[in-house]
Amino acid sequence: MKSDVTxxxxxxxxxxxxxxxxxxxxxxWVTVTNVEECFHAIRDMxxxxxxxxxxxxxxxxxxxxxxxxxxSLDSYIERLNYLRTARPTAVNLEFEIDKAIIRGxxxxxxxxxxxxxxxxxxxxxxDQMTKLxxxxxxMAKTALDELNGRLEDRPxxxxxxxxxxxxxxGPMGTALGVIEYLGENKKIEKVWVSETRPxxxxxxxxxxxxxxxxxxxxxxxxxxxxxxxxRNMVDAIFTGADRxxxxxxxxxxxxxxxxxxxxxxxxxxxxxxxxxSSFDLNINSGDEIDIELRDPNEILSxxxxxxxxxxxxAFNPSFDVALAENITGIICEKGLISxxxxxxxxxxxxx
Amino acid sequence: MKSDVTxxxxxxxxxxxxxxxxxxxxxxWVTVTNVEECFHAIRDMxxxxxxxxxxxxxxxxxxxxxxxxxxSLDSYIERLNYLRTARPTAVNLEFEIDKAIIRGxxxxxxxxxxxxxxxxxxxxxxDQMTKLxxxxxxMAKTALDELNGRLEDRPxxxxxxxxxxxxxxGPMGTALGVIEYLGENKKIEKVWVSETRPxxxxxxxxxxxxxxxxxxxxxxxxxxxxxxxxRNMVDAIFTGADRxxxxxxxxxxxxxxxxxxxxxxxxxxxxxxxxxSSFDLNINSGDEIDIELRDPNEILSxxxxxxxxxxxxAFNPSFDVALAENITGIICEKGLISxxxxxxxxxxxxx
Numbered sequence: 001m002k003s004d005v006t007x008x009x010x011x012x013x014x015x016x017x018x019x020x021x022x023x024x025x026x027x028x029w030v031t032v033t034n035v036e037e038c039f040h041a042i043r044d045m046x047x048x049x050x051x052x053x054x055x056x057x058x059x060x061x062x063x064x065x066x067x068x069x070x071x072s073l074d075s076y077i078e079r080l081n082y083l084r085t086a087r088p089t090a091v092n093l094e095f096e097i098d099k100a101i102i103r104g105x106x107x108x109x110x111x112x113x114x115x116x117x118x119x120x121x122x123x124x125x126x127d128q129m130t131k132l133x134x135x136x137x138x139m140a141k142t143a144l145d146e147l148n149g150r151l152e153d154r155p156x157x158x159x160x161x162x163x164x165x166x167x168x169x170g171p172m173g174t175a176l177g178v179i180e181y182l183g184e185n186k187k188i189e190k191v192w193v194s195e196t197r198p199x200x201x202x203x204x205x206x207x208x209x210x211x212x213x214x215x216x217x218x219x220x221x222x223x224x225x226x227x228x229x230x231r232n233m234v235d236a237i238f239t240g241a242d243r244x245x246x247x248x249x250x251x252x253x254x255x256x257x258x259x260x261x262x263x264x265x266x267x268x269x270x271x272x273x274x275x276x277s278s279f280d281l282n283i284n285s286g287d288e289i290d291i292e293l294r295d296p297n298e299i300l301s302x303x304x305x306x307x308x309x310x311x312x313x314a315f316n317p318s319f320d321v322a323l324a325e326n327i328t329g330i331i332c333e334k335g336l337i338s339x340x341x342x343x344x345x346x347x348x349x350x351x
Numbered sequence: 352m353k354s355d356v357t358x359x360x361x362x363x364x365x366x367x368x369x370x371x372x373x374x375x376x377x378x379x380w381v382t383v384t385n386v387e388e389c390f391h392a393i394r395d396m397x398x399x400x401x402x403x404x405x406x407x408x409x410x411x412x413x414x415x416x417x418x419x420x421x422x423s424l425d426s427y428i429e430r431l432n433y434l435r436t437a438r439p440t441a442v443n444l445e446f447e448i449d450k451a452i453i454r455g456x457x458x459x460x461x462x463x464x465x466x467x468x469x470x471x472x473x474x475x476x477x478d479q480m481t482k483l484x485x486x487x488x489x490m491a492k493t494a495l496d497e498l499n500g501r502l503e504d505r506p507x508x509x510x511x512x513x514x515x516x517x518x519x520x521g522p523m524g525t526a527l528g529v530i531e532y533l534g535e536n537k538k539i540e541k542v543w544v545s546e547t548r549p550x551x552x553x554x555x556x557x558x559x560x561x562x563x564x565x566x567x568x569x570x571x572x573x574x575x576x577x578x579x580x581x582r583n584m585v586d587a588i589f590t591g592a593d594r595x596x597x598x599x600x601x602x603x604x605x606x607x608x609x610x611x612x613x614x615x616x617x618x619x620x621x622x623x624x625x626x627x628s629s630f631d632l633n634i635n636s637g638d639e640i641d642i643e644l645r646d647p648n649e650i651l652s653x654x655x656x657x658x659x660x661x662x663x664x665a666f667n668p669s670f671d672v673a674l675a676e677n678i679t680g681i682i683c684e685k686g687l688i689s690x691x692x693x694x695x696x697x698x699x700x701x702x
Contacts, residue, residue: 024660161574192666195650197548197572200658203650207663218666219650219659221548222573223512223606227642227671230608255574257581258613265612291578299546299554299570302653307551309375312558314570315543320578 004212005166007052008059010125013066015059017046020167024208035064035079042086042093049168050242050278051132054092057083058125061100065118073108077101091243095277133171135275135333140172140181142331143271146338147187147236150269155189156235158182159228162196162253163205164240164273175238175273176206178331183215191217192228196253198298198316222255229266237263239322241274241330248324248340249286250274260322269328276332276349286321294318355563356517358403359410361476364417366410368397371518375559383407386415386430393437393444399552400519401593401629402483405443408434409476412451416469424459428452440602440643440670442594442631484522486626486684491523491532493682494622497689498538498587501620506540507586509533510579513547513604514556515591515624526589526624527557529682534566542568543579547604549649549667573606580617588614590673592625592681599675599691600637601625611673620679627683627700637672645669 009016015032021044022028030046032038038060041047047056060083068075084097100121107117147156158179165176173180182188191210196202203219210217220228228234237259241250250256250272263270283289296314301307308314329338330345337348360367366383372395373379381397383389389411392398398407411434415427422430435448451472458468498507509530513519516527524531533539542561547553554570561568571579579585588610592601601607601623614621634640647665652658659665680689681696688699 024663025657193663194574195548197546197574203659203663207660211660211662218664219647220666221605221650223545223548223604223609224666224668224671226608226612227605227668230672253574254572254578257577258574258609261577261613261616262609265616296570299572303656303658305654305656306376307654308554308570309558309562311562312544312554312568312570315575316571317575317578320575321581 005209007047007167008055008170010059015056015063017041017056018167019046020048020205021045024204024211032059033063034067035060035083038063039083039086049163050092051169052167053087054096055125055129055170057093057096058100058121058128062118062121062125065114065121069114069118071114073105076104076108080104129171132169132275136169136172136174136177137181138333139174139273139275139331140178142336143178143238143273144182144185144187146271146329146331146336147182151235155187156182157190157192157233158188159192159194159234159237160206161194161202161239161255161259163201163209165206165209167205167209168240173209174275175240176209178238178273179215180213183213188215191215192234193217193219194222194225194255194259195219196255197222201253222258225259225262229262229268234268237268237270238273239271241272241278242319243289244272244274244279244330245283245285245289246281246345247285247342248327248330248337248345249289250322250327250330251286251289251291251319252322254317254320257320257322260326264326270322270326272322272327272330274330274332276334279332279345279349281346281349286323289321291320292318356560358398358518359406359521361410366407366414368392368407369518370397371399371556372396374555375562383410384414385418386411386434389414390434390437400514401441401443401591402520402525402626403518404438404441405447405628406476406480406521408444408447409451409472409479413469413472413476416465416472420465420469422465424456427455427459438643439641440593442629446628480521483520483626487520487523487525487528488532489684490525490624490626490682491529493687494529494589494624495533495536495538497622497680497682497687498533502586506538507533508541508543508584509539510543510545510585510588511557512545512553512590512606512610514552514560516557516560518556518560519591524560525626526591526622527560529589529624530566531564534564539566542566543585544568544570545573545576545606545610546570547606548573552604573609576610576613580613580619585619588619588621589624590622592623592629593670594640595623595625595630595681596634596636596640597632597696598636598693599678599681599688599696600640601673601678601681602637602640602642602670603673605668605671608671608673611677615677621677623673623678623681625681625683627685630683630696630700632697632700637674640672642671643669
């Protein structure tokens with residue numbers, strides 16, 4: 001299984017990125033031929049979503065090697081450190097750049113040149129994307145099994161927030177990958193899409209992917225979760241995670257924690273879907289997760305039009321934390337963690 | 352005390368309504384000279400807010416009488432029933448129309464014509480607005496007493512949703528009237544304003560009033576309530592109500608029920624502020640409250656710009672119900688109902 005939506009293509013030694021800033025109404029590809037163009041594509045949010053930023057960075061390294069086959073190791077490291085600064089808060093970017101620096105340093109010290117390293121990195125980039133596809137597919141299968149065991153045998157109404165589809169991940173999504181897989185298995189009646197203020201990832205990007213997938217969906221405002229769940233209109237909720245603490249507290253897009261409390265109140269199963277690379281076993285709980293505060297103008301203006309009075313200000317935390325006690329289960333490529341406790345989490349992750 | 356913001360003026364036998372659809376950046380008045388224009392002004396949301404809709408409807412009756420001094424009683428009733436259908440969830444509209452039909456029927460049957468009824472209704476409309484001002488001031492005083500008894504003696508961080516200020520009520524607000532009064536008593540540190548998607552009453556109208564009042568405020572997205580309350584950044588929440596059932600279940604703007612559950616989860620006091628005219632003792636619980644489903648385009652487009660894919664649809668319930676069990680207290684002009692039970696509610700209302 002592979003999503004119909006492809007945000008990144010490698011073709012004829014060139015990287016093509018679907019410009020997510022102008023979706024859903026325009027589908028345009030940005031051509032990236034060198035590491036500087038890759039930097040700008042990441043910084044200017046042509047691509048977003050932690051895994052996709054990571055993949056884009058790896059292809060940036062590949063492009064550097066293509067254009068600079070005689071570069072010194074120092075130049076290689078300098079340009080990769082430059083690429084790292086495109087989105088300072090994106091963990092996957094840092095992670096992939098660190099790996100590429102270590103790998104490149106070892107290769108260059110052993111061989112004295114870059115001969116063969118370009119091909120190695122092309123293969124590595126492809127392998128990474130294949131691995132994520134396999135992992136996300138494993139998560140989707142786990143989710144289907146879990147719902148089959150818990151819900152009536154009929155198509156379900158599922159809800160999601162933000163965008164966790166192919167647009168965020170590359171080959172296949174996490175939470176939205178689950179929903180895609182449920183759809184392929186004829187288990188989707190309707191998808192409730194939280195519009196995801198302020199950046200509108202739900203209404204712009206998740207809805208775009210659901211249109212491409214042909215899955216029936218209705219967009220709702222965040223405030224509607226009590227209305228929908230109080231009327232038994234939601235069978236299950238799937239969200240992604242940016243970082244999961246060892247006790248299972250999960251940081252994700254602002255609104256996710258709110259959604260988890262409403263779900264708990266109405267006994268609607270609430271699942272976090274994320275690969276183990278999003279787990280941070282060095283922290284004990286969500287209290288230790290730093291939350292990015294973003295530009296208030298993301299709230300105060302929409303599509304460049306100021307909505308709020310000129311004198312008003314806004315407070316714009318970009319993420320929040322769903323507490324473990326409000327999460328029915330965390331689904332990673334190694335299986336289901338449920339109930340969400342530190343013991344269960346470590347058992348599944350370390351198996 | 353009277354707010355600096357005036358949403359409705361009666362001058363030279365003409366009704367002028369501040370066009371709330373284009374606030375905060377433009378202040379324009381819509382001229383209303385007959386009952387049909389009054390219907391459209393209510394339906395098209397030139398005015399909104401249950402009490403203001405009620406007052407606008409009374410002035411609509413006045414305008415009908417001005418233009419149709421020889422109308423039959425049947426015509427009078429027919430046109431008032433037409434006006435009643437402008438907005439389904441607002442109890443005040445129904446309430447005022449019912450009263451005007453009864454009052455008009457008695458008058459016409461006794462006198463055989465409308466001579467003098469126009470002047471009587473003009474005076475009635477003015478008296479009603481004076482009464483609401485007095486009632487809302489009584490509610491504000493009750494709220495201050497309640498918080499003084501419950502919270503530390505310092506300025507507080509309070510949260511609200513939608514717009515329940517003078518723009519919603521006429522002379523002075525309900526929940527926002529409370530906040531204004533707390534501000535006058537130096538008890539406001541900051542007001543958290545839920546932006547209130549999809550119609551943006553918070554970011555557009557409440558922020559507009561808070562600017563006029565000079566009260567410090569930050570606008571937040573609906574999804575941020577878990578973030579704020581989980582970090583003890585909210586001392587109390589005040590919301591309005593469009594209709595309150597006899598058990599205390601309260602219908603209000605979509606997102607209010609969601610907010611009440613988050614407040615309960617974090618033990619943040621949550622108050623509904625509404626005059627007894629918003630109480631519907633004929634219904635037992637929120638299940639019996641008819642919720643208006645509005646145009647999906649309110650979600651799909653912002654400021655006339657389509658955000659969602661063209662193929663996507665939205666589901667747009669305009670209100671939801673905060674359950675009595677999640678409301679710390681209901682504050683009406685007769686006092687505080689807390690804990691919120693049918694017995695307490697009837698005791699306060701009938702005193």
